[in-house]
Amino acid sequence: MSVETTTESAPAPRKGTNILLGLTLLGLLLALWVALGFATNAFWSPNNISNLLRQGAMTAILAVGQTFVIITAGIDLSVGAIVGFTSVIVAWLLQAGVPLWASIILTLLIGVAIGAFHGFGIVRMGLPPFIITLATLTSLRGIGLLITNGSTISISHEGFTNFSRADFLGIPSLFWMVILVGIPAFIFLHLSRFGRYLFAVGSNKEAARLSGVNVDRTIYLAYILSATCAAFVGLLLASRIGIGNATQAEGWELQAIASSVIGGTSLFGAVGSVHGPLLGAFILATINNGANLLNVNSFWQRIITGLLIIIIVYFDQLRRRGSR
Amino acid sequence: MSSLEELSRRHEDQAGLAESDTVPRGAPILELRGLQKKYGLVEALKPVTVSFLAGEIHAIVGENGAGKSTLIKLLTGVIRRTAGEVFWCGKPVQLATPTEAISRGINAVHQEVVLCPHLSVAANMFLGDEMNRNGLMRKAAMEKAAQAVLDDLGFHLPAGARLESLTIGQQQLVATAKAAMRGIRFIIFDEPTAYLTRQESAQLFRLIRRLRDQGVTVVYISHRMEEVFELADRVSVLRDGTHVGTRLIGETNENELIALMINRSIEQIYHKEQVPAGDVIVETKGLSGPGFEDVSLTVRAGEIVGLYGLIGAGRSEFALGLYGRQPVTAGEIFWEGRKVSIPNERVAMALGIALAPESRRDQGLCLNLPIGLNINLPVLKRLSSGLTIRRGDAARNAERQIADLRIKTPSRHVLASAMSGGNQQKIVIGKWLSHGARLFIFDEPTVGVDVGTKAEIYRLFGELLKQGAGIILISSYLPEVYELADRLHVFRGGRLVASHDHRAATHEDVLTQAIGS
Incomplete structure (x- = not known):
């Protein structure tokens, strides 16, 4: 009687495949590191490793926020623009003499507000996520340029700019920020009911609604988290380069989406994790870093990234199909 | 020659079906000899030997998991057999890919509609087989031809309409027309009436009989016994992946078939728990909303309230209104005697309402x-x-x-x-x-569900009633609500038009009230 259900189409349990994908990505990352270690002496130098971790950290945080949105079957194209915009905001606040703590909180709140605006556009105005976040992408760059009058704002606050160069326990502080974001994100997505609601909304909005899930609130939550992660990265970037500039972080939204997809997130929604996008971000950072060290033309880096996305997602598709 | 035959001839010419690939009416067109499917060590289908005759309607019945879908997938080339032989018009064939099945004239209409909702009815019917002239599509010609086929079949559907503007039932008819147009020799219907209204089912049955009269072999898979007896010439029963028998329809009856399928009698299926009715759980007074108007009814503890009507009669809409999914525009809801407003699903759940929705x-x-x-x-x-x-x-x-x-x-x-x-x-x-919950709303709980599972679901209703819950049972399957409901309300055009106590009215009366003629 149970013949059909037990054998014909039972896919491997989700839990197992999640771990499997994580291990595969980790293996790929380690393999890249070993290979680059052989290819060039400079790779394993402490300087370079710190540099790599700093490069990857910001994309990684963006990718985690982006993943929440993609799991609900949405997309957030505005994150790169938010990074640039909030770097302007924090620079502007600091130069206006606002205390550091207040500047940071205000900047993060602006991230919350932008995310809430996205939620409003999607839930109340019925706009597709692609459209509303595309609109903020271009307008935020414009507002940032208006504020700075097209130039940049230098940050003279020493403590703020020193932070990104600092180490703690021999590890760059920027990488600690990944852990600071990653652990609560993991608890939120994988251990809390709100995480389950993201998956449910991404899988079937109507079924989630009829099961008592507050779908509107869940969508607000996803976009607010993504925009807040982006505002946080804006702070880190401002600290790293010491200026606020609305045109910074061009194309980072695509990096974030790429990291998320490499990390096993499905653009159709309801499939994703926290560790996947983190690994995806550092795989991308490693490829860029390695290409620099090997003097590969930077144009090639873009091509390699594109090919990597195709290869990894293709193998993921094969694996999913194979388990059917 | 009718427009349908004309089009199917056109398709056969294109597909290059050989004239030799035909057999006289009544001779075996497709024979399965020891057909078997294993997944790993498990046998989804134990060796099956059965012949399908040219120009017969051959019903296949069995519980979910009995192997029906495995059999369909084997016949349509979706999966490959583990062992056994297949003979098509007397010659052994592979049937290894869907393309091969289609090219031989084997086609299936699936339970769930697989068409493009944004395209027109005509575009869907010609999808993958468009009429072209000099590389450009002949849109007007296709629409005209599609309309001719639809009219010919007696489906009152506009060929120019977007598919998504039709009901699910109408979409199913489009899928059927599309399959019929493709010059098939052998067509499999998998639970085609699951989402159809009575009139739509009647139209479908006319089409199926007509296909048979043209010499097409029809395999008809259904959970609904009355349909099998209305349509089929022969019926095969599957149980646990085993072919347990094939009967001529005139030489068998419902009880025998059910016994073959599950070893259980029909009285045991519609088992109604007798629970004394308790306090009123919910009462609606003149409740109106999108798709329903002025509905007043009461549900007591220990009671099943049946809502019968055609699809679109407003029953599901009423349920969604009561559950807070759709806004209520007028009327009142009293929950355990207290006036309440239910603005969203979460309020409904907190009160104690559960909704198992239609789809x-x-x-x-x-x-x-x-x-x-x-x-x-x-x-x-x-x-x-x-x-x-x-x-x-x-x-x-x-x-x-x-x-x-x-x-x-x-x-x-x-x-x-x-x-x-x-x-x-x-x-x-x-x-x-x-x-x-205190009030369970079950909207079409047994659509696409086999007899055994149905019986389990009905038994469960009894358990819930004994625990003091009330049930609203929405169904388009009359025997179900008729046998189970303590009080039966009939819906038509968004309104509650009649109410009956348990078994107080005849089937015919209830049907007439639902159809309104």
Whole structure:
């Protein structure tokens, strides 16, 4: 009687495949590191490793926020623009003499507000996520340029700019920020009911609604988290380069989406994790870093990234199909 | 020559079906000899030997998981057999790919419509087989031809309309017309009437008979016995992957077929628990909203209230209004004697209302998520301490529902999409059993569900009643509401038009009231 259900189409349990994908990505990352270690002496130098971790950290945080949105079957194209915009905001606040703590909180709140605006556009105005976040992408760059009058704002606050160069326990502080974001994100997505609601909304909005899930609130939550992660990265970037500039972080939204997809997130929604996008971000950072060290033309880096996305997602598709 | 025959001839010419590939009416067109399918060590289909004759309607019945879908997939080339032989018009064939099946003239109409909702009816009917002239599509000609076929078949459908503007039932008719147009020799209908109204079913049956009269072999898979007896010439029964018999329809009866399928009699299926009616749980007075108007009814503890009517009569809309999913524009709701307003689903759940909605696929389940998550979705709040879910409790809750409802799955981590219709329905019910409620609304709970699972679901109703719950049972299947409901309300055009006590009216009366002629 149970013949059909037990054998014909039972896919491997989700839990197992999640771990499997994580291990595969980790293996790929380690393999890249070993290979680059052989290819060039400079790779394993402490300087370079710190540099790599700093490069990857910001994309990684963006990718985690982006993943929440993609799991609900949405997309957030505005994150790169938010990074640039909030770097302007924090620079502007600091130069206006606002205390550091207040500047940071205000900047993060602006991230919350932008995310809430996205939620409003999607839930109340019925706009597709692609459209509303595309609109903020271009307008935020414009507002940032208006504020700075097209130039940049230098940050003279020493403590703020020193932070990104600092180490703690021999590890760059920027990488600690990944852990600071990653652990609560993991608890939120994988251990809390709100995480389950993201998956449910991404899988079937109507079924989630009829099961008592507050779908509107869940969508607000996803976009607010993504925009807040982006505002946080804006702070880190401002600290790293010491200026606020609305045109910074061009194309980072695509990096974030790429990291998320490499990390096993499905653009159709309801499939994703926290560790996947983190690994995806550092795989991308490693490829860029390695290409620099090997003097590969930077144009090639873009091509390699594109090919990597195709290869990894293709193998993921094969694996999913194979388990059917 | 009718427009349908003309078009199917055109398709056959293009496909290059050889004239030699025909057999006289009544001779075997497709013979299965020891056909077998194994997945690993498990036999989904034990060796089956059966012949399908040219120009017969051959019904296949069996419970979910009996091997019906495996058989369809083998015949349509979706999966490959493990052992056995297939003879098409007397010659051995591979039937290894869907393309091969289609090129031989084997076609299937699936239970769920697989068409493009944004394209027109005509575009869907000609999809993949468009009429061209000099590389450009002949849109007007195709629309005209499609309309001719639809009119010819007696379907009153506009060929120019967008498919999504039609009801699910009408879309199913389009899918059927499309298959019929493709010059088929052999057509398989998989539960085609699951989403059809009575009139639409009647139209479909006319088409099926007409295909047979043209010499097409029809394989008809259904859970509805009355359809099998109305349509079929012969019927084959599958149980547990075994072919347990084939009968001429005139030499068998419903009781024998059910006995072959499940070893259980029909009285045991519609088993009605006699529970004395208690206090009023909910009362609506003149409730109106989108799709329903001025509905007043009462549900007591220990009582099943049946809502019968055609699809679109306003029953599901009323349920969604009561559940807070659709806004209520007028009227009052009294919950346990107290006037309440139910602005959203969460308020309804908090009061004690549970809704197992009409469409499992669109409203009931998150199909690409695990069974366990689906079952726990309404109760995650209760299963959480602080921010995090108590994983042990969540696992126990899901496992308990899987065991209690006998959901056939190796693990709670399996995706809901991998389950058969009956098991999916059990997952939907399991969600609400673990949540608990005083008023259960079941909207078409047995569509696409086999007889055995039906009996289990009805027994469950009895359990709920004994625990003091009330049930609103919405169904388009008259015997179900007729046998089970303590009070039967008939809906037509969004209004409650008649009410009867248990078995007080005849089937004919109820039908007439629902159709309104």
